[in-house]
Amino acid sequence: MEQFNCYYSIQYTHYFTPYDIFSIMHYDLWAFSKKLKRTANTKTIKLRPEFMNLTADVEEIIGKTYRMSDTDKLMVNTLYGCIGM
Numbered sequence: 001m002e003q004f005n006c007y008y009s010i011q012y013t014h015y016f017t018p019y020d021i022f023s024i025m026h027y028d029l030w031a032f033s034k035k036l037k038r039t040a041n042t043k044t045i046k047l048r049p050e051f052m053n054l055t056a057d058v059e060e061i062i063g064k065t066y067r068m069s070d071t072d073k074l075m076v077n078t079l080y081g082c083i084g085m
Helices: 056-061 070-079
Strands: none
Touching: none
16 A cells, blocks of 8 residues: 555655645545544554644544545645635
8 A cells, every 4th residue: 555655755845835634635644544433552654753743533533524624725726826814
C-alpha cells in the first residue's frame, strides 16, 4: 500500500505550514487494522513524538474530519495561487 510508505520531509511539501493532525487528508490511527478492538497495540499509524501527549478523545477525532481544516484551506489556496481563506 503506497499510501503507507514512509516519506521524509524532503519528499513532500507543507507550504510553510505546521503538520496538521486534523487535516481532512489524515488517516484514522487504526486505519486498515485487522483487529476490531482499538488499543495502543492495534494502531497502524504511529504519531510523531510531539503529538504523543494527545488524549484518547483527541485521538478518536484524528482521521474522522469531514471538513477541511484551516491548514488544508491555506495549503490549497497556496497551491493554486489564491489569496485568503
